Amino acid sequence: MKNPQSLLEAIRYYSNETVCVEFLSNIRWGAGDKACNRCGSLNVYGLRTRPVFKCRDCKKQFSIKVGTIMQDSPLPITKWVPAIWMVVNCKNGISSCEMARALDITQKSAWHMNHRIRQAIANGTMEKLSGTVEADETLIAGRDANRHASKKLGHFGREVGTSVMGIVERGGKVVSHTLRSQAGPHLRASVRKHVAENAVLYTDGYQGYNGLGGEYYRDTVNHAHGEYVRGDAHTNTIENYWSLVKRMIKGTYIHVEPFHLDRYLQEQGFRYNLRKGNDSERFQ
Ligand SMILES: [Zn+2]
Numbered sequence: 001m002k003n004p005q006s007l008l009e010a011i012r013y014y015s016n017e018t019v020c021v022e023f024l025s026n027i028r029w030g031a032g033d034k035a036c037n038r039c040g041s042l043n044v045y046g047l048r049t050r051p052v053f054k055c056r057d058c059k060k061q062f063s064i065k066v067g068t069i070m071q072d073s074p075l076p077i078t079k080w081v082p083a084i085w086m087v088v089n090c091k092n093g094i095s096s097c098e099m100a101r102a103l104d105i106t107q108k109s110a111w112h113m114n115h116r117i118r119q120a121i122a123n124g125t126m127e128k129l130s131g132t133v134e135a136d137e138t139l140i141a142g143r144d145a146n147r148h149a150s151k152k153l154g155h156f157g158r159e160v161g162t163s164v165m166g167i168v169e170r171g172g173k174v175v176s177h178t179l180r181s182q183a184g185p186h187l188r189a190s191v192r193k194h195v196a197e198n199a200v201l202y203t204d205g206y207q208g209y210n211g212l213g214g215e216y217y218r219d220t221v222n223h224a225h226g227e228y229v230r231g232d233a234h235t236n237t238i239e240n241y242w243s244l245v246k247r248m249i250k251g252t253y254i255h256v257e258p259f260h261l262d263r264y265l266q267e268q269g270f271r272y273n274l275r276k277g278n279d280s281e282r283f284q
Pocket of ligand 1: 038040056057058059060
């Protein structure tokens with residue numbers, strides 16, 4: 001059978017343990033030798049009776065889950081594999097309740113799988129963004145309606161939430177993460193960490209970015225004065241990304257602890273960075 005193309009196909013296809021093991025073993029070892037995770041021996045074979053591998057040298061059996069995010073989980077890989085499909089392909093994310101229903105597991109198990117998967121797809125930040133880059137900071141607040149009365153924001157008339165930073169290469173990848181605050185030094189440190197020197201950098205007029213002009217070709221659009229686009233100078237790409245993030249958080253996760261926010265950002269960033277592929281490709 002060809003690779004599944006939809007969630008329904010994926011759930012059916014990967015409900016067979018042997019299929020899952022073969023799929024994961026191909027990703028892990030490719031066509032090459034399988035390695036024993038205990039002694040490193042390449043003298044490893046798959047048992048005929050169960051989807052488990054055995055090492056001829058140290059005589060130990062091991063499952064494909066060993067050494068992966070699935071290792072300590074009592075859930076079978078026939079639940080894990082479709083769960084991964086869901087996380088990488090649901091544009092607004094998938095709540096643990098929804099995942100629990102789709103896979104017939106408890107919400108608590110689904111929540112743990114969800115977080116493990118998010119951790120696994122965390123963006124590698126070693127690769128710097130280059131070319132034309134937009135940087136922007138924003139606040140992500142939980143829903144006011146969900147707050148305790150004493151913590152509601154409405155009557156203070158000010159925005160409160162967790163500060164987050166987003167940097168996107170036009171036509172390329174995005175990096176987003178939480179910030180300790182929106183103070184200039186934090187913003188500038190993030191830009192320096194994620195953007196290659198000599199990139200063209202667009203931001204809004206916030207003075208926190210001042211001081212980067214020596215390292216980047218920097219230009220700004222002044223939102224405070226109603227200016228949003230001037231030729232190539234705009235921050236629309238990163239603002240589109242923020243609307244994806246906010247839709248995911250408001251629509252799907254609803255109440256996000258600041259502590260977990262980075263993982264949600266990584267999740268949305270992962271889908272964004274593979275946006276050109278179809279569901280099946282993203283999953284692979
Ligand atoms: Zn071994």
